[in-house]
Amino acid sequence: MHYDIIADVHGRFDKLEPLLLKMGYQHDGVSFVPPVGHTALFLGDLIDPKPGHPQPGGVRKVLHAVKAMQERGHALAIMGNHELNAICYHTNGPNGDPLRVQEGKNQRTHQGTLDDFPDHKDPASEWQQVWMPWMKAMPLYLDLGGFRAIHACWHPDYFEILEGKSLNDYEFLVACADQSRPEGEAIEVLLKGVEVPLPDPHDFEDHTGIKRRHFRARWWDMPGDDVMCRDLVFPANDQIPEVPVAPEARGMFSPYPSDAPPVFFGHYFKPADATQEPERPNVACLDHSAAIGGPLVAYRWKGGVVINPENYISQP
Secondary structure (H helix, E strand, O other): OEEEEEOOOOOOHHHHHHHHHHOOOEEOOOOEEOOOOEEEEEOOOOOOOOOOOOOOOHHHHHHHHHHHHHHOOOEEEOOOHHHHHHHHHOOEOOOOOEOOOOOHHHHHHHHHHHHHOOOOOOOOOHHHHHHHHHHHOOOOEEEOOOOEEEOOOOOHHHHHHHOOOOOOOHHHHHHHOOOOOHHHHHHHHHHHOOEEEOOOOOOEEOOOOOEEOEEEEOOOOOOOOOOEHHHHEOOOOOOOOOOEOOHHHHHHOOOOOOOOOOEEEOOOOOOOOOOOOOOEOOEEEOOOOHHHOOOEEEEEEOOOOOOOHHHEEEEO
């Protein structure tokens, strides 16, 4: 079996459709049918076009396309942090308030999806009856033997906490929405990565213009005693100062062994013009900022223990 591993789509059906066609998928009136022996694998973040990059109808089209393929055994899809955020946004906690606050940055981030489902508050709506249960059933990661897939960070220390659990279990979902609980800490790292604190008074501005005090790190590496924050940030970012990483932050890492199966992930918004190649021979981020103008990138896995740049394929 060959797998076509596709990074964060974020409602960009205008890029997903031509990418699938480029890879030899054909739409038969029901769904996209892959070439014989191929299966598509989506790395999460199917929803939520980025603010300032509207894609009317794109989220609905992407969800229908992926689900139709999945139902015919032609696709797999794992959860991204945007799917988790959406589930929490539309679920009330025990106190009656949403598990994710429905205002400010949270609303702006999710607005493109809300626009595609204007009746999302109706319990009988497509959003509530189809997409909420479907997203809750998404696996958090896949280990397919020859390779692995996760949205942001392969961190086995946290797998055991979440193993065998389902977000359809309300109590478990509530726990996952609380970062002070083990479940919340675990799912946060798997879906958002290792985020290292910057020492006072440093901060930086992310791609959305928000000031941040934590930076996304190269979780597959183990920081040495003299590593600087700028050396550890991923993707590279000159805003991050050359100051030492706090010693306590080293306990956040679970370095990926060089002899482990290849692992693929998305999430990190590599620059659109970044070379399409792995971070290490067995570690590859496929997110090249398709949501904000970069290419939608896929990797055609055909076996092997080394990720081959020749197997990348993309749609501008």
